Amino acid sequence: MLPVWLDPIAEPVLAATQAPDVGELKGEVLREWGSSEVWRLSYGLRSVIVKRGSDAQTSEGSAYERFVVPLNLPAPRLIHSSTTDDAVLLVLADVGLVNLEQEPTAEGFLAAASLLAEVRSKPVDAASEFTSSHLLDLVLRSPADADLTARLESLVSAVDALHEETPARVVHGDYVPKNLVTDGTRWTIVDWPLAYVAPHLSDLYTLARDAVAVGHQSEPIVARYIDASGADPELVRRQLALGGVAFTLRALTWIVEEGSQTVPSSSEWIAPLLTELDDLAKDLA
Structure with a gap:
């Protein structure tokens, strides 16, 4: 099972996990709220976190631009960010299981x-x-x-x-x-x-x-x-x-x-x- 909104960020996910195609990815839902959906996608030992945020959650991309990246804060590395009509889609480094x-x-x-x-x-x-x-x-x-x-x-x-x-x-x-x-x-x-x-x-x-x-x-x-x-x-x-x-x-x-x-x-x-x-x-x- 994979997120239905994966297509726009499939390319960076495949590049990060080195999966040959989307069908080879394994998906695990970490959170599924009305305004926030978070998955771990993996291929073998490689994994990434993908997020879809709407409403107040759409500001995470700008938080990375304003604070996380320029200040080198202890946050997951941002691999990719894109915006749809009503949500932001993020691909992030997987920083741990616990x-x-x-x-x-x-x-x-x-x-x-x-x-x-x-x-x-x-x-x-x-x-x-x-x-x-x-x-x-x-x-x-x-x-x-x-x-x-x-x-x-x-x-x-x-x-x-x-x-x-x-x-x-x-x-x-x-x-x-x-x-x-x-x-x-x-x-x-x-x-x-x-x-x-x-x-x-x-x-x-x-x-x-x-x-x-x-x-x-x-x-x-x-x-x-x-x-x-x-x-x-x-x-x-x-x-x-x-x-x-x-x-x-x-x-x-x-x-x-x-x-x-x-x-x-x-x-x-x-x-x-x-x-x-x-x-x-x-x-x-």
């Missing part, structure tokens, strides 16, 4: 914290995409009630202050265990369509959050990031809190505006995300 979700070890989470410090060390020539104006726009688009909206609007000064204290860097935007892949030696970050630029640490927030969910402690992960980056612990604390606000707000607006149609089960995430957002806003108040 992700951190499948094997959620403490060592893996610590390695991911160090990897994030590497990403955040790269200066980027782009303006922040999470300023106080962006905060207010997301608040208006979110399903927050009047009390939570007021608390979030009071964070404008905190967001402005963060921009004065530290430069904006690349944010992956979905730094969760399923997007951290290893070949047994090296860790790589996959799935970059949500990447943007900001001074906060939403990526460290989601990494620590998911570590706690599987029974690990968050403190060693944050400490590893601080050690690897040489950052000020107090600054990191505020970057984490505002990163949590950014993550939950972006997730909520995505669910309301797109996710409820493309991933219907995402509607169930709204209530817990609002509770999480409320707790973060209170902590920052």
Whole structure:
């Protein structure tokens, strides 16, 4: 079984795998959502990852152009990219069979914290995409009630202050265990369509959050990031809190505006995300 949309990218797939023709390829579905479909295609010992992204997922090609390639970020090598009427098709190097979700070890989470410090060390020539104006726009688009909206609007000064204290860097935007892949030696970050630029640490927030969910402690992960980056612990604390606000707000607006149609089960995430957002806003108040 192979993806029905393979024809436009068949040539680079065959070149990368050295398969004599498409009929010789073996296909394995890795993800099949409304806006994202991911396959591993292989011939013998050679394999590639092919992706079809629509809606918000179409921006992965531009993320490679803006950030991944020029900054040499730890991401799969882009072999080919093409665009159809409503989707982007990517052929990527296969960087490993195991992700951190499948094997959620403490060592893996610590390695991911160090990897994030590497990403955040790269200066980027782009303006922040999470300023106080962006905060207010997301608040208006979110399903927050009047009390939570007021608390979030009071964070404008905190967001402005963060921009004065530290430069904006690349944010992956979905730094969760399923997007951290290893070949047994090296860790790589996959799935970059949500990447943007900001001074906060939403990526460290989601990494620590998911570590706690599987029974690990968050403190060693944050400490590893601080050690690897040489950052000020107090600054990191505020970057984490505002990163949590950014993550939950972006997730909520995505669910309301797109996710409820493309991933219907995402509607169930709204209530817990609002509770999480409320707790973060209170902590920052």
